[in-house]
Amino acid sequence: MVSLRCKMIVKQELQNIGLHYVNVDLGTIEILENIGDHQREQLSKNLKTFGLELLDDKRKILIEKIKAVIIEMIHYTDELPKVNYSDYISEKLGYDYTYLANTFSEVKGITIQQYIIINKIERVKELLLYDELNLTEISYQLHYSSVAHLSNQFKKITGLTPSFFKKLKKKRFENIEDL
Structure with missing residues (x-):
């Protein structure tokens, strides 16, 4: 880790x-x-x-802690927490979520929710490349309400559908292997 x-x-x-x-x-x-x-x-x-x-700035330190909790939650745990993300982050850091959310937005220019979505999509990309889980399993693992919701969010962030992304990556790997 x-x-x-x-x-x-x-x-x-x-x-x-x-x-x-x-x-x-x-x-x-x-x-x-x-x-x-x-x-x-x-x-x-x-x-x-x-x-x-x-870091000396307390706000920057807090932002880094928020980011670290989110990254650990999404990328390094096998199962996302059952409670909603705001409760989880607030409990982990010992601060009121509204304070955390306002501070994060002011400093980073995006919401905590947007940062979570970006990281979830990065995790989806990883899982697609590992090719061990299908999209339904990935959707379930990352607590999406449906495969359609995951696909819509994926396309909104990356500009690609999950299946096209997977095909594109496979094609690149095949081209590299041919060299």
């Missing part, structure tokens, strides 16, 4: 600059000592080499 790798990198970089951590978790680091400007700059520079960013 990506987040485990990130945690390991962050822990190593904290040790490299002489900081002792209590906890490294989803978007947060708890350290024992006060961090100086030089150490903060060094940590930020070191993390950037791994594609990670040190």
Whole structure:
């Protein structure tokens, strides 16, 4: 899992600059000592080499936490939660959903629901490429009300039908194999 790798990198970089951590978790680091400007700059520079960013802005941190919960929920769990997404995200992060939704929209320019849909469609693409589940099974797994609803959302986001997307990807793989 990506987040485990990130945690390991962050822990190593904290040790490299002489900081002792209590906890490294989803978007947060708890350290024992006060961090100086030089150490903060060094940590930020070191993390950037791994594609990670040190965030100081509380709103940006909250947005990253929201995104991480959504990505984990859609991409890294076998079954989506039975409760609605707003309750799930609110419970996971310990904030009122209205506050989370307003903050997310203000910073990202899209709603949490739109971000969820985008990620669900990305997951549909992955599952179509794995070719282990048919569209009905994918629809059920991702809690779509029907295959038609999934197909409509897929086409709205990608401009393609799920079946055309699958054919297109298979054709590309065949062309690559022919090289």
